[in-house]
Amino acid sequence: MTTTHPRRRRAALTAAILSAALVLTACGSSDDSSDTSGDKTAGKTAETRTVKAGNGDIKVPTAPQRVVTIGNTDLPFIDMGGKPVGVTGVAESDLSLLPEGQQATFKKATNLGDEVDLEKVASLKPDVILVQIPDAEFKKIEKQLETIAPTVFWGLDTEWKSLAEGIAQAGNVQAALDRQKADYDGRIAKIKQTYADVIKNTKFVNLDRYANSDPGTFVIADIGCVEIAQDDIGLNFPKAAAGADPLAYTSLPFEQLTKLSKYNVITYPADAKGQPTEVFAPVVKTNTWKALSTVKSGHALGVFCPGNNSYGAVLRYLASLDTALATLPAKQ
Incomplete structure (x- = not known):
């Protein structure tokens, strides 16, 4: 996955605020659709469940038929088999990492763009709206969204497993999530058993670059998929001290690659074919990189990370x- 900014799960999203008249029009459009939605679901949408979220305890339909996803909820919902009627902007570089079926589902939905068009959201007549964007951006549109449909919000600091649980409950895709969690637990257990000695005796370091990194720089990355390798598998990667900014926020010049010789294994971002990603490629082309004993011994490992906020994407990372x-x- 190409990272455009070294901030944890930051949504590339800015919400547009519409006039009060437009919001009232959107609200009326939503109300007019309620009977039609009920007809399609044989009354199922009248049944509700309560989902705990960042904006409180939200009552949502038990079996929503028309789900709008905003921000970081797009891909996790689709990953669990959901078929949203509206989605927000996802970079083509990220979209291309999805399985073909998920790409098709995303493209079939109405694209609400990088700016949330509330009039367009209302025209989709959603049963529920799922949102993960910066808190400040959500506050700007919270009341307007709530006039359209029950709105379930999670802040950017929500841990990815908790986000998946919330989306599964609100979007009625719990069965798919349960299967993914079982696969995840099985994969983690297998890796821990198979590589017990490696886990115990090996010092790893994980490198990355961002699409907006200054030329000639890299980072020691302790956020993203590597957090799963650290926390759930127990691989020994360096990470920031408690309360400090992640190491990944500090850019380092290529000259400091020489300091990596104290680690036994280097991991770095690779594409699905195992080749260095386009963004990271400048690092592996340097003579400093090529001279590292870790690289010469074949202990520099490219690992594919298509995303770290849904089980399906993480399972593909674990396979790599x-x-x-x-x-x-x-x-x-």
């Missing part, structure tokens, strides 16, 4: 990590 770890000797 598993393949990379298999190339290492049991002891470093």
Whole structure:
């Protein structure tokens, strides 16, 4: 996944505020649709459940038929088999990492753009709206969204597993989430068992670059998919001290690649074919990189991370990590 800014799960989204008259029109449009929605679901939308979210305890239809996703809820909902009627902007570089079926689902939905067009949201007559964007941006449109449909919001600091649980409950895709969680738990257990010695004896370091990084710089990344390798598998990667900014926020010049010799294994971002990503490629082309003993010994491992905010994407990351770890000797 190409990262455009070294901020944790930051949504590339700015909400547009419409006039009061437009909001009232949108609200009326939503109300007119309620009977039609009820006809299609044979009264199922009359049944509700309560979902705990960042904006409180929200009552939503038990079986929503028309779901709008905004911000970081787009791809996790689709990942769990959801078929949103409206989605917000996703970078083509991120969209291309999805399985073909998920790409098709995304493209079939009405694209609400990088700016949330509330009139367009209302015209879709949603049963529920799922949102994860910066808190300040949500506050600007919270009341307007709530006049259109029950709105469930999570802040950017929501842990990805908790976000998946909330989306599954609100979007009625719990069965798919349960299957993904079982697959995830099984994959984690297998990796921990298979590579127990590697986990115990190996010092790793994870590198990355951002699309907006200054030329000639890289970062030691301790956010993103590597957090799963650290926290759930137990791989020994460096990370920031408690309360400090992540290491990934500090750009380092290529000259500092020489300091990586103290680590046994380097991981870096690769595409689905195992090649360095376009953004990271300048690092591997340097003579400093090529001279590293870790690189010469084949212990620089490209790992594919299509995303770290849904189980399906993380499972693909774990499969790539598993393949990379298999190339290492049991002891470093």
